Amino acid sequence: MNTIELYKELPKTNCGDCGQKTCMAFAIAIIKGSSTLQMCPHLDINTLDRLSSSVTKLDVTESMFDKLKEETAKLDLIKAAPAVGAAIMPDGITIKCLGKDFTVRHDGSVETDGTVNLWIKILLLIYIKTGDASEPANDWVSFDRLKMGIVKIGAFKKECEIPLTGMFIKDYQSAVAAIKSLGAVEAEGQPSTAAWKLYLLPKIPVLILYWQGDEEFPSEVKVLFDSTAERYLDIESLVFLLRELTIALGEFPA
Ligand code: SF4
Incomplete structure (x- = not known):
């Protein structure tokens, strides 16, 4: 659960x-x-x-x-920092996730201001362990075009894209303010009514596309991933990350 x-x-x-x-x-x-x-x-x-x-x-x-x-405590976090886009601190490294700074200490503990969800801690440690030194390719693909995406497309739609669509339909201005509060910036040249680029983690950008509905088609939100996303997180973790995004946006004050 x-x-x-x-x-x-x-x-x-x-x-x-x-x-x-x-x-x-x-x-x-x-x-x-x-x-x-x-x-x-x-x-x-x-x-x-x-x-x-x-x-x-x-x-x-x-x-x-x-x-x-335990595994993280054996890593050289200072060496790992550039590969995962982290900043080096005296007591470990700092990674921005969903607009918030998390410190991963040399003993593998994870801290931030306020409470840290255990799953976020797990996700950050997986990200450090999995990530390689490559950079995002700037090649946007839908979730089902990721290597393992087809396996989790149902969960992804149900837990991420459908709730995000609901938020934009309910209160467009608040939804935009909420994603901007996490660091999203407007993206030009997309086929949708509006689009924003948002870094969920330093090597995991997403494009959030919003289509305003009309008499023929309903409003819709689609989330596109960089084609390299699975180099940094497995598909389950990507679904979890997007689910956390919808929770964070849902908690944004209207
Ligand atoms: S806020 Fe109230 S209803 Fe919700 S979990 Fe706490 S005690 Fe229960």
Whole structure:
């Protein structure tokens, strides 16, 4: 169970009784292991039972992170920094992800201002481990044209492009302000009504294309990837990264 799946099971009233400001923050805290389901007093016993067994599976996530952390501690992060577009700091390296700076320390720990989602930590360590020294090719392709994209195209549409389309239809100005807050810049010469280039990670730019609907065709958002994207992250991680993008945009104040 991931953050979104857990969030869907919560009351979504953002009452704050669990000590978190929102139900989404609570879901993230559960995944991270800093809160327990019992801290939400509004979950009935059946839901608690059902979710508890799923949350146990998240321990796998913890061990995945511990393993990656161990592997990262053996790397020379200073040498790895240029290949992944990171800045060298006295205590490790800093990588910008979804508009936010994350510090990866020499012991493999990951920190930022505020709470860090455990999956983001995992994703950053995979990115450091996988990334090579090549540069993006500036050759844009749809998700299903990535090498393994066809395998995950359903999840990608459902969890990324469809929610993004919904955000643009609901409030275009807010959606634009939200992607710009993450560092997106307008991209010229695209076939869509509007387009923005956004670096999700230093070597993983995406093009977000928006078509304004009319009587014949509905509005639509498409996300294009640089053709080299899988050199830096596997396909599952790319879906996760885009899912995190939709969460970050959804949390942007309207
Ligand atoms: S107590 Fe439950 S309903 Fe209230 S914000 Fe926390 S998770 Fe959401």
